[in-house]
Amino acid sequence: MFIIKFFTFIVLLFPVQVWCNEFANTVPDKAYAASTSRLMKLLEVEDELAENLSGYVEKLKRKLSIVEKSLCNLKAKHIQMKMDYETYFGNPLNSFSLIYRLSSSWKMWLKYTSESQKEELEHIDEAHRMRTQLPTSSDLQMASRGIDELMAYYKLTPEELGVGNLSGYTRPETALSSLDCYALGEFCIQIRKDALAEAWFNASLRLFKENNSVYNVYDFSRTTIDTSWGALLIKNNQYDAAFNHFGQSSLSNISREVQNQFEEDLGAKRNCSAKFRLPNHLHCRYNSSTSPFLHIAPLKMEEISTDPYMVVYHDVIYENEINWLLDNSDFRTSLVGESQISTLRTSQDMPFGANSGEVMRNIEKRIKDMTGLSMDLSEDFMLINYGIGGTYKMHYDFYVYSEPLRFLRGERIVTVLFYLGDVELSGSTVFPFLNISITPKKGSAVMWYNLHNSGDVHQKTQHCACPVVVGSKYVLTKWINELHQTFITPCMKDSNIHS
Ligand SMILES: *[C@@H]1O[C@H](CO)[C@@H](O)[C@H](O)[C@H]1NC(C)=O
Ligand SMILES: *[C@@H]1O[C@H](CO)[C@@H](O)[C@H](O)[C@H]1NC(C)=O
Ligand SMILES: *[C@@H]1O[C@H](CO)[C@@H](O)[C@H](O)[C@H]1NC(C)=O
Ligand SMILES: *[C@@H]1O[C@H](CO)[C@@H](O)[C@H](O)[C@H]1NC(C)=O
Ligand SMILES: *[C@@H]1O[C@H](CO)[C@@H](O)[C@H](O)[C@H]1NC(C)=O
Ligand SMILES: *[C@@H]1O[C@H](CO)[C@@H](O)[C@H](O)[C@H]1NC(C)=O
Ligand SMILES: *[C@@H]1O[C@H](CO)[C@@H](O)[C@H](O)[C@H]1NC(C)=O
Ligand SMILES: *[C@@H]1O[C@H](CO)[C@@H](O)[C@H](O)[C@H]1NC(C)=O
Numbered sequence: 001m002f003i004i005k006f007f008t009f010i011v012l013l014f015p016v017q018v019w020c021n022e023f024a025n026t027v028p029d030k031a032y033a034a035s036t037s038r039l040m041k042l043l044e045v046e047d048e049l050a051e052n053l054s055g056y057v058e059k060l061k062r063k064l065s066i067v068e069k070s071l072c073n074l075k076a077k078h079i080q081m082k083m084d085y086e087t088y089f090g091n092p093l094n095s096f097s098l099i100y101r102l103s104s105s106w107k108m109w110l111k112y113t114s115e116s117q118k119e120e121l122e123h124i125d126e127a128h129r130m131r132t133q134l135p136t137s138s139d140l141q142m143a144s145r146g147i148d149e150l151m152a153y154y155k156l157t158p159e160e161l162g163v164g165n166l167s168g169y170t171r172p173e174t175a176l177s178s179l180d181c182y183a184l185g186e187f188c189i190q191i192r193k194d195a196l197a198e199a200w201f202n203a204s205l206r207l208f209k210e211n212n213s214v215y216n217v218y219d220f221s222r223t224t225i226d227t228s229w230g231a232l233l234i235k236n237n238q239y240d241a242a243f244n245h246f247g248q249s250s251l252s253n254i255s256r257e258v259q260n261q262f263e264e265d266l267g268a269k270r271n272c273s274a275k276f277r278l279p280n281h282l283h284c285r286y287n288s289s290t291s292p293f294l295h296i297a298p299l300k301m302e303e304i305s306t307d308p309y310m311v312v313y314h315d316v317i318y319e320n321e322i323n324w325l326l327d328n329s330d331f332r333t334s335l336v337g338e339s340q341i342s343t344l345r346t347s348q349d350m351p352f353g354a355n356s357g358e359v360m361r362n363i364e365k366r367i368k369d370m371t372g373l374s375m376d377l378s379e380d381f382m383l384i385n386y387g388i389g390g391t392y393k394m395h396y397d398f399y400v401y402s403e404p405l406r407f408l409r410g411e412r413i414v415t416v417l418f419y420l421g422d423v424e425l426s427g428s429t430v431f432p433f434l435n436i437s438i439t440p441k442k443g444s445a446v447m448w449y450n451l452h453n454s455g456d457v458h459q460k461t462q463h464c465a466c467p468v469v470v471g472s473k474y475v476l477t478k479w480i481n482e483l484h485q486t487f488i489t490p491c492m493k494d495s496n497i498h499s
Contacts, residue, residue: 272466392465410482
């Protein structure tokens with residue numbers, strides 16, 4: 001009985017969460033999967049959510065029926081009109097009515113149908129507020145692990161679990177859905193049980209119901225499963241098997257894309273395990289020159305490279321600021337609608353505008369002091385959380401040439417990256433062409449120029465975030481754009497300003 005009870009509760013977890021790619025949120029708070037009383041609480045949360053959603057549905061239905069009724073009237077009038085339009089428009093009231101309808105009523109209808117959804121959305125707002133009570137990705141990770149242990153212990157297979165067959169005792173009401181199986185498959189990839197992941201994907205495909213409209217909500221389709229499965233097979237060099245999972249038409253393109261991805265992966269792997277020299281402390285000093293404020297409170301600065309100019313600032317973001325950021329981050333929401341195969345980065349991020357509070361304003365002011373640059377047209381801060389295994393592959397920070405923002409703001413001249421915590425193992429930022437590896441240290445920030453002084457992009461700024469092995473890594477980034485810096489960095493000659 002115990003396993004069934006345990007299992008039922010775990011199954012109940014799934015409708016509430018939307019599965020995620022990165023099982024990584026670490027600030028441990030509630031640990032739903034660990035206790036049944038917490039799970040009971042979760043049931044209440046789900047009740048509430050359902051109630052609010054049904055309120056939303058009711059209101060929308062009422063509105064729809066009003067729209068539907070008037071549509072009926074409109075159609076009736078239309079038919080009447082078309083049957084004998086001369087007589088119809090012979091009546092001046094009818095012509096007035098048509099003109100009125102199309103001149104002003106139409107706008108009102110548009111407004112009614114689109115704009116006035118506020119009332120309905122109130123219900124959704126309520127649901128949105130409830131998100132703090134939802135399980136986190138670490139809850140999901142624990143729940144998935146629970147299933148995994150259950151399977152190992154009782155020698156269960158995904159096929160059996162998929163139909164709710166627990167050691168011969170079949171309970172269809174505990175059967176897993178195609179989505180559940182898919183999520184478990186993704187989890188197994190995380191814990192490197194590739195064969196088991198395949199079995200889950202297989203079960204997921206078997207349980208997949210064509211034309212199930214609910215899948216639209218989750219942006220889930222047969223292709224989602226096939227792509228994950230295919231990518232897994234390619235990773236394991238099983239190209240022939242993988243091809244079965246990709247649509248015939250785009251077969252070669254997809255496989256090439258996935259292949260490139262894994263080659264890049266490998267490159268990054270080698271870079272991350274390579275022994276780079278520690279930054280050869282070019283200079284360590286206090287910087288008090290960029291702004292009058294720094295005369296009073298100079299920043300501790302360590303110069304790491306001159307070409308491109310790169311410095312590390314120490315103790316430049318404070319404990320209370322870090323706490324504020326983490327308290328105000330909500331990575332749960334970013335689990336929704338993310339593409340399932342994140343090709344470049346496995347992490348979660350969340351934007352913070354400089355206007356989202358005093359803390360952000362202060363940090364922005366400090367960046368101004370650190371860089372001596374104007375914050376006009378700089379981008380929103382981005383808080384990024386890398387969980388275990390979280391990486392960001394080799395990339396540049398400057399835009400690809402065709403990116404529209406490039407023309408609006410100018411190129412990303414400087415990147416500032418704050419480390420909001422120590423990471424127990426690895427997770428460093430590596431610049432292979434500079435032979436530099438920067439280890440996350442709480443409170444420090446690295447700043448570098450992405451451009452030559454001529455404005456050309458600096459190819460040596462290619463970098464990656466190495467996978468986190470133990471712990472969780474939080475960084476805050478700020479990209480500063482070039483367009484409003486003209487008068488601040490006046491000596492833009494070909495030579496490097498700083499060297
Ligand atoms: C949402 O649900 C809660 C709990 O069931 C209820 O108290 C609240 O009135 C609902 N709010 C809306 C806007 O439907
Ligand atoms: C359930 O699994 C057992 C083996 O564990 C098997 O003998 C039985 O036929 C299965 N029942 C169903 C309905 O699939
Ligand atoms: C998928 O499951 C079916 C039915 O259990 C099985 O016959 C088939 O061999 C499985 N395919 C793979 C590739 O594992
Ligand atoms: C799914 O819908 C499409 C078009 O609406 C239809 O042609 C197809 O037969 C449906 N498939 C199933 C399995 O119901
Ligand atoms: C594959 O990519 C090439 C160029 O990248 C493109 O011309 C071709 O149409 C693509 N093929 C398919 C089937 O998408
Ligand atoms: C590191 O990455 C760079 C650029 O992606 C690559 O050229 C280089 O070979 C890699 N280094 C190692 C040690 O693999
Ligand atoms: C990077 O540093 C390592 C270790 O000090 C050294 O062996 C290697 O030659 C350096 N590579 C470059 C490109 O400077
Ligand atoms: C202080 O930092 C700014 C911006 O990084 C730099 O331009 C300036 O040269 C630094 N001053 C000193 C004395 O290092």
